[in-house]
Amino acid sequence: MRWALIGASRIASGYVIDAIRAQEGADIQSVLSTDLGRGTSFAKNNGIPEALTDLDMLLADDTVDAVYISTTNEKHHPQAMAAIAAGKHVLCEKPLAMTLEDAVEMVRAAREKGVVFATNHHLRNAGSHLAIRELIASGRIGKVLSARVFHAVNLPEHLRGWRINDAAAGGGVIPDIVVHDADSIRFHLSEDPVDVVAKAGTSGMGEGVEDSVMSVWSMPSGAMVQTHESFTHGFAGTGIEFHGTEGSIFARNVMTQEPVGEIRLVDQSGESPVTFQAHNLYHRALGLFTNAVRGNGSPSADGVDGIKSLAVAHAVRQAAQSGSAVRVDYGGF
Incomplete structure (x- = not known):
């Protein structure tokens, strides 16, 4: 190939x-x-x-x-x-x-x-996220009531450029990071956000585009999702949490391209670490893509996944600009 x-x-x-x-x-x-x-x-x-x-x-x-x-x-x-x-x-x-x-x-x-x-x-190729998905799917935390994503980072100097100053090229933290979090939430919960409310602004880096945003999403199951994305937070760390009727999952420093981070499961029996495979995320993604080309299985994230993460990001931006709740339009998918 x-x-x-x-x-x-x-x-x-x-x-x-x-x-x-x-x-x-x-x-x-x-x-x-x-x-x-x-x-x-x-x-x-x-x-x-x-x-x-x-x-x-x-x-x-x-x-x-x-x-x-x-x-x-x-x-x-x-x-x-x-x-x-x-x-x-x-x-x-x-x-x-x-x-x-x-x-x-x-x-x-x-x-x-x-x-x-x-x-x-x-991110959906990371051992950490695969482990989280399995915990949720197997019912370890019961019915999911809420989720929280914090993906506020300090955008490295060499990655700034158009991401912080060129709206025409797709700059801004919403198209850059919210799409990742939308895909992660969809991957873990196997459902698509219905509507969103949001607030965006600049906190020291954005030049004509937003560099920070917070939003709340409503899910079909009734679960609520809170997200925070930024280019300007050097010390916040990243993570994702899921809270259910039978327990909670706390994952730290897993919103990354590297196979790192830690996961804790908390339920009635107490707190325990969750182990996961530390494989290369991109090796897995390209392996699944290659297999799909050869007629075996599907890519880890197909085109529809791309449409839906983009749709959520667009809704977040529209909600931030309008100050109103926005229903997510998935373009017929």
């Missing part, structure tokens, strides 16, 4: 290239960058044979089976649509697109073309 990278990004070089090459028989043929110098340097540093600036040329290579898209958010839709039209399988970074309509179009086009289309939601 041969790949092309659309975007010479840090996430590609830091995580995804290694995960692609960890799959049996997989390698990377080319990388696309708007800057030939950057692309050439990226290709050389990562052992990729070819750097290109023309998307059509990259997609015309019949030896390429799949593409990984990690460009800025406003480019995802046109690049994915071109890749799908060329018959390539697509793994796309979140959020899938700038608008819900564009994301829906991408997913429907992939279905019509018969190619695998997936969203790179890495």
Whole structure:
């Protein structure tokens, strides 16, 4: 299975290239960058044979089976649509697109073309999150009454740029982090938020985009979800909690790309640590994607998962701007 990278990004070089090459028989043929110098340097540093600036040329290579898209958010839709039209399988970074309509179009086009289309939601691949999901599904905490996600971090200097100052490129903490938390809640509870209320603002980093947001989501089961996302919190730590009729789950420092953190289960018998596998998140995600391309199973997060996490993020932004509760529109999915 041969790949092309659309975007010479840090996430590609830091995580995804290694995960692609960890799959049996997989390698990377080319990388696309708007800057030939950057692309050439990226290709050389990562052992990729070819750097290109023309998307059509990259997609015309019949030896390429799949593409990984990690460009800025406003480019995802046109690049994915071109890749799908060329018959390539697509793994796309979140959020899938700038608008819900564009994301829906991408997913429907992939279905019509018969190619695998997936969203790179890495957290659901973590051993910690798989363990949490199993605890909830097996009834260890009874009926879930509420959940809390705290995902307020200090955005590193090298990741700022468009994320803190370019709304047209999809900047802001809502498209960057709320989509992760939406996917995580959906993954754990197997249900989709109905409506949200929210408050957003800037707390020292945002330049024309929000850098902090808090929201409350209502779930079909009656559970309530409280979330906090930010780019400006250097010492808060991250985590997720679930509280049920029979117990509570407390997970700390698990909202990350690394296989770290700790989980505690508290119920009538007391408090106990929960063990989990410390595997590489991206190796698992790329393994499931590769198997799906070969006709076995599904990606860890498919296109519909990408649509739904985007829909929740859009509702959070609309609620923050309007000051009113907003019902989540899932675009027919």
